[in-house]
Amino acid sequence: MKSQQQEGWNVPASRVARDTHNPIRSIVENLNLNPNPDKPMIALSIGDPTVFGNLSPPTEVINALCESVESLKYNGYAPSVGYEEARQAVAEYSSVGNLEITAKDVILCSGCSCSLDLCITVLANPGQNILVPRPGFSIYRTLAEGLGVQVKYYDLLPEKQWEADLAQLEEAIDTRTAAIIVNNPSNPCGSVYSREHLSAIVEIAEQNRVPIIADEIYEHFVFKGHEFVPLALLSKNVPILSCSGLTKRFLVPGWRMGWIIIHDKNSVFEKEIRSGLQRLSQRIIGSNTIVQGALPVILSTTPQDFFESTVQHVEKNAKLAFAALKPIDGLTPVMPQGAMYMMVGLDLAKFSLFPTEIQFVEQLVTEESVFCLPGKCFDYPGYMRLVLTVPTEIMIEACNRIGQFCERHLHLPLEVEAQMNS
Amino acid sequence: MKSQQQEGWNVPASRVARDTHNPIRSIVENLNLNPNPDKPMIALSIGDPTVFGNLSPPTEVINALCESVESLKYNGYAPSVGYEEARQAVAEYSSVGNLEITAKDVILCSGCSCSLDLCITVLANPGQNILVPRPGFSIYRTLAEGLGVQVKYYDLLPEKQWEADLAQLEEAIDTRTAAIIVNNPSNPCGSVYSREHLSAIVEIAEQNRVPIIADEIYEHFVFKGHEFVPLALLSKNVPILSCSGLTKRFLVPGWRMGWIIIHDKNSVFEKEIRSGLQRLSQRIIGSNTIVQGALPVILSTTPQDFFESTVQHVEKNAKLAFAALKPIDGLTPVMPQGAMYMMVGLDLAKFSLFPTEIQFVEQLVTEESVFCLPGKCFDYPGYMRLVLTVPTEIMIEACNRIGQFCERHLHLPLEVEAQMNS
Ligand SMILES: Cc1ncc(COP(=O)(O)O)c(C=O)c1O
Ligand SMILES: Cc1ncc(COP(=O)(O)O)c(C=O)c1O
Numbered sequence: 059m060k061s062q063q064q065e066g067w068n069v070p071a072s073r074v075a076r077d078t079h080n081p082i083r084s085i086v087e088n089l090n091l092n093p094n095p096d097k098p099m100i101a102l103s104i105g106d107p108t109v110f111g112n113l114s115p116p117t118e119v120i121n122a123l124c125e126s127v128e129s130l131k132y133n134g135y136a137p138s139v140g141y142e143e144a145r146q147a148v149a150e151y152s153s154v155g156n157l158e159i160t161a162k163d164v165i166l167c168s169g170c171s172c173s174l175d176l177c178i179t180v181l182a183n184p185g186q187n188i189l190v191p192r193p194g195f196s197i198y199r200t201l202a203e204g205l206g207v208q209v210k211y212y213d214l215l216p217e218k219q220w221e222a223d224l225a226q227l228e229e230a231i232d233t234r235t236a237a238i239i240v241n242n243p244s245n246p247c248g249s250v251y252s253r254e255h256l257s258a259i260v261e262i263a264e265q266n267r268v269p270i271i272a273d274e275i276y277e278h279f280v281f282k283g284h285e286f287v288p289l290a291l292l293s294k295n296v297p298i299l300s301c302s303g304l305t306k307r308f309l310v311p312g313w314r315m316g317w318i319i320i321h322d323k324n325s326v327f328e329k330e331i332r333s334g335l336q337r338l339s340q341r342i343i344g345s346n347t348i349v350q351g352a353l354p355v356i357l358s359t360t361p362q363d364f365f366e367s368t369v370q371h372v373e374k375n376a377k378l379a380f381a382a383l384k385p386i387d388g389l390t391p392v393m394p395q396g397a398m399y400m401m402v403g404l405d406l407a408k409f410s411l412f413p414t415e416i417q418f419v420e421q422l423v424t425e426e427s428v429f430c431l432p433g434k435c436f437d438y439p440g441y442m443r444l445v446l447t448v449p450t451e452i453m454i455e456a457c458n459r460i461g462q463f464c465e466r467h468l469h470l471p472l473e474v475e476a477q478m479n480s
Numbered sequence: 481m482k483s484q485q486q487e488g489w490n491v492p493a494s495r496v497a498r499d500t501h502n503p504i505r506s507i508v509e510n511l512n513l514n515p516n517p518d519k520p521m522i523a524l525s526i527g528d529p530t531v532f533g534n535l536s537p538p539t540e541v542i543n544a545l546c547e548s549v550e551s552l553k554y555n556g557y558a559p560s561v562g563y564e565e566a567r568q569a570v571a572e573y574s575s576v577g578n579l580e581i582t583a584k585d586v587i588l589c590s591g592c593s594c595s596l597d598l599c600i601t602v603l604a605n606p607g608q609n610i611l612v613p614r615p616g617f618s619i620y621r622t623l624a625e626g627l628g629v630q631v632k633y634y635d636l637l638p639e640k641q642w643e644a645d646l647a648q649l650e651e652a653i654d655t656r657t658a659a660i661i662v663n664n665p666s667n668p669c670g671s672v673y674s675r676e677h678l679s680a681i682v683e684i685a686e687q688n689r690v691p692i693i694a695d696e697i698y699e700h701f702v703f704k705g706h707e708f709v710p711l712a713l714l715s716k717n718v719p720i721l722s723c724s725g726l727t728k729r730f731l732v733p734g735w736r737m738g739w740i741i742i743h744d745k746n747s748v749f750e751k752e753i754r755s756g757l758q759r760l761s762q763r764i765i766g767s768n769t770i771v772q773g774a775l776p777v778i779l780s781t782t783p784q785d786f787f788e789s790t791v792q793h794v795e796k797n798a799k800l801a802f803a804a805l806k807p808i809d810g811l812t813p814v815m816p817q818g819a820m821y822m823m824v825g826l827d828l829a830k831f832s833l834f835p836t837e838i839q840f841v842e843q844l845v846t847e848e849s850v851f852c853l854p855g856k857c858f859d860y861p862g863y864m865r866l867v868l869t870v871p872t873e874i875m876i877e878a879c880n881r882i883g884q885f886c887e888r889h890l891h892l893p894l895e896v897e898a899q900m901n902s
Contacts, residue, residue, distance in 0.1 A: 067717070067746065068748075072603060072605045075752070075759060076752075076756065079759060104557075120550065128546065130536055130537075167764075175763050179497060183495055183496075312558055314769075326489040338500055338626075340502045342593050342597060342736075344736070348770070
């Protein structure tokens with residue numbers, strides 16, 4: 059028997075490949091970005107805290123990695139879920155409050171993205187759906203749609219510090235709902251949920267018997283006066299897969315070290331999910347062993363003041379940016395409580411040149427060389443997201459430029475602008 | 481609306497998770513392995529050249545990694561296909577003969593397993609099939625079946641140095657065949673194909689318009705007198721995805737550095753496959769950046785005599801083992817030409833105690849503490865696979881024990897054995 063194509067070659071991509079999209083990438087690639095040559099570019103768009111050079115991992119972490127390399131002990135294959143000692147270290151690191159996590163509850167992955175991939179893959183079949191926050195991080199959609207799993211949104215409410223619309227969340231659950239994704243602290247909102255709000259979410263999951271995937275990659279990354287509460291701490295019966303990693307808190311996104319923690323007090327995941335995750339981890343045989351070898355030292359010796367100084371820096375920038383943008387007519391910044399981002403609402407009725415936030419951010423690049431991600435990247439038009447990890451003087455400069463830009467364009471009737479451009 | 485389960489919790493695993501199996505793991509876990517306490521264990525089962533401590537990566541590679549860590553330049557996110565310079569380094573390393581590979585033809589992945597995962601995922605839809613060698617490495621099946629892609633076998637012929645049965649290969653191609661996987665040099669066979677044989681395979685792919693996935697993770701790992709020919713060198717029109725990495729040749733399986741090279745002279749993959757692979761790489765955002773940062777140095781400075789000494793060691797063991805096992809009644813070792821393995825045929829008619837090779841390898845552990853993988857792990861009953869990377873004295877000791885074991889069990893009638901065991 060012969061294959062279909064006798065004439066010429068035609069090799070189509072699979073459905074999975076076609077349906078795997080990173081919306082941020084496609085939106086950004088279609089933007090017209092022509093920075094003003096007279097002003098140095100300020101990219102407030104990239105969620106990589108290391109790119110500006112002001113934030114780096116602590117010496118302890120770098121040294122731990124060097125020692126791991128030089129020990130020559132971590133060149134071979136690890137079990138696909140990770141070395142026992144490395145998983146044990148994550149278990150200890152994550153056992154806050156009365157959470158009792160053991161090494162067997164931990165699966166090391168190639169970054170938190172891979173953790174999320176495994177969690178969504180193990181829980182949801184094509185045709186089922188998962189509930190994701192809006193605005194929310196785009197990888198949930200990238201992963202789910204690639205698998206043929208539908209994404210249903212629940213809204214986060216800017217006027218309530220981005221708490222979830224609980225009624226809508228519950229309403230969105232249907233017979234085909236495989237999981238609820240909760241992202242706390244949040245990208246892009248920078249919100250940090252209270253114990254009460256998290257409990258309310260867990261309660262809805264419990265009532266409806268829907269497991270939760272908790273994306274806690276920004277765990278502990280919270281500003282003064284706020285508290286990070288691991289979702290699992292509040293769950294009596296809801297089984298939770300919590301995803302985190304070194305990426306953000308230790309400032310090493312490129313190292314690709316993430317993990318899943320299986321919280322399953324009542325052994326709901328014992329029957330199929332735990333072993334399913336283990337089997338899925340064999341597809342790519344786990345994460346880099348050199349980083350695994352260093353994990354026990356990294357997680358136990360990184361000094362508290364390293365974490366604090368990073369968060370303080372981001373908090374300082376958040377306050378500065380909020381103070382600078384708040385008075386600007388047409389902008390509604392929402393003060394974050396943690397993570398590395400701030401969402402800013404645009405009153406587009408006041409900027410008549412820009413039909414959507416897309417044109418606003420494009421023109422902001424053209425005139426001011428300041429690039430913020432349009433809300434559309436997070437399925438949330440009418441907003442833009444600012445990254446807060448930049449050096450403070452750049453943060454200030456960016457806000458000044460945004461201010462001047464807004465002043466120039468406030469209420470500017472279309473005709474005038476057209477004349478200016480011609 | 482509420483979810484299905486009002487009473488209690490029942491969270492089933494997805495189809496993908498259920499269908500993702502590592503046959504080696506399930507076979508090995510079901511073996512009765514009770515080593516003889518009087519003899520130290522010799523595990524000739526694990527395809528990890530670093531476990532015995534006699535083979536380690538070269539100093540140049542270790543130093544390159546340390547420098548990459550200390551430079552502090554590789555902590556941030558890389559593009560999900562990898563840094564340009566790292567891909568450029570792979571392109572140069574792989575541009576042998578008249579192959580002209582550029583950085584844009586290279587996608588870095590988290591190990592060769594991840595490369596294979598992306599290649600199979602991009603080419604095959606559920607319901608389609610891929611052709612894989614038998615005996616063959618089990619990950620093809622793990623990956624394909626997880627995706628709902630069927631595996632069809634083409635046999636490798638031990639009497640022809642494990643060349644593919646070409647007639648059967650062609651016969652196996654049908655209208656739903658998405659790709660042919662060719663593994664050269666081979667795990668578990670240790671075979672290294674000639675230019676002619678590879679050309680014959682390419683010719684079949686060409687006639688039938690089926691793309692090839694070339695698993696070349698053992699590239700250059702060939703014994704004296706043999707030559708590694710990249711499959712792509714022989715293809716005029718067949719588009720080929722070649723998978724390789726640092727894993728075997730540089731003795732760093734745990735580092736998880738693999739890559740795909742897109743060979744596509746006639747731009748068959750231009751329309752969908754290239755961009756599909758790029759999009760799929762965004763699911764887990766690529767491989768460890770520290771290793772990526774070191775790749776240019778690793779690939780350009782590792783001395784030739786490091787590679788040669790590893791291969792010489794394996795070749796020496798191969799010759800020793802072959803010479804030791806060849807004369808043993810009931811065994812048919814097939815001399816390998818490269819890679820790290822040797823397949824040994826068992827004439828089970830002569831070992832009446834053992835209905836299949838499974839019982840043979842189990843009892844070999846019980847009596848002699850020597851563990852070889854049963855052929856079933858490679859879909860090839862009646863054989864066992866020996867790993868050849870062990871220290872030479874252990875290789876010799878293992879062969880001696882195998883010899884004594886075979887002598888003891890040759891033709892042994894069942895009744896006598898039963899008496900012995902009672
Ligand atoms: C909310 C959230 N989850 C997951 C990730 C992915 O983390 P990683 O780089 O470890 O894959 C990010 C990265 O930006 C994120 O913002
Ligand atoms: C033929 C073959 N392909 C691929 C792999 C996987 O390599 P990696 O460890 O880089 O994923 C192996 C590992 O044993 C192999 O033998």
